[in-house]
Amino acid sequence: MSEKSSARHNSGSIGGRLIRYGRVSTTMAGLAARLAGERYLGLKIEREEHAQQLLEALGNLKGPLMKVGQILATIPEALPPEYAREFQHLQANAPPMGWPFVRRRMKTELGARWEDKFASFERDSCAAASLGQVHKAVSHDGTLLACKLQYPDMESAIRADLNQLKIIFSIFEKYDKAISTRHIHEELSARLYEELDYIREARHCRLYAHMLESTKNVHVPAVTDALSSERLLTTTWLEGRKIMDYVDAPLEQRNRVAMNMFRAWYVPLYFFGIIHGDPHPGNYTVRDDLSINLLDFGCVRVFPARFVGGVIDLYHALEREDDALAVHAYETWGFENLSKEQVETLNIWARFLYGPLLDDKVRTIGEAKHGVYGRETAQQVHKKLREVGGVTVPREFVFMDRAALGLGSVFIHLQAEINWHRMFRDMIADFDLHAMEKRQAEALTQFGLET
8 A cells, every 4th residue: 555545544544533633632732731821821822823833733634623613713703813814724625535445435335336326436536525525427327426425434523523622612711701602612513413414415405406496596406316325415516617716707797696696695594594504615616607506505504583583683773773673683693681782892793794785885795804804893892892791602693604704705705896785675675584484394394304
């Protein structure tokens, strides 16, 4: 076995995992010691330098901790800004599983003669993700396919990485009590374990095809059940280019891409109370006609209709400067016992997120100062939260906030100039809480998902 092949094999072996966990644990212990020294002994650490070291320790790991780092980077001040900025650069760039390993995994999922089930199957992966990798294939009827194969032993990796995440959170809460992270950990845990179940993801995929069937310029792949399992998901291959290929396109094209993306994410939210919780640039592609391919349905969040009602209530509260309605909205989301000062502080963040929707004119979403969308506003909010005693972030808030920031970052890259206010008002014009509850329940039941 070559040195390269051996390294790939070990990444899935018990020894390889022990090395991985030991490496991460050592990094976390070092972070704890440094921050404790800064907090209690008055020692100063070079946060920028240490954040880069932490990134290097995590950046080449397959598995959930990489995904967690990306998510945390989009939650305002869940991490100190120096760390959040570095974590945004985490990518799924670990070496892929080699062909011998892929062949064994495919045999486990589809049986000994699995290759006979395809007209062709590409040995090299064409895309990598945090929990699996994608291979292109062709069915016997000539259909192009995308086969997403889960990395081995991901459940153990998630369990270990969530334990590491508890350490990270406990360190930061001892150091800085502005944000209570208990519910953030609970939410991340629930979503990550769900992502292991590719049968569930297949149901999500069908659900999204249903929710977006009347939405123009958005495409969802079709699932091939006969070639799928709990750890293998096979769908039709949707051809498209990366979103970043369009950043230098003419303004009209950039605007069309942005509007199609806006509908792809927010039609399901405002009509069904369901959101795609991972707006990472790798999870969509753009066709030649500028329509959107929406991909990867592992991280889908279902919200109670009242939560979506709270999103709209907060919009109207900011529009009318109605503090009582704002408090009602925050309480609907799960914030508890908020003081006047805490509400005022949360409103700073809300005005930042809702700003483009409140401004009735053609404009860009904003700008990413120092490379991080919302960084300066998040720092201001964090400082004020420390002064007023901090808040506990509700579970349901985590992925809603992530989606808003993730999409905002993409719109900034595109520098799209749109009247976001009118698009949003059109979207919520016919909002009816009880009608949404009924649509959601019917859709979830139809596709075998719990209500």
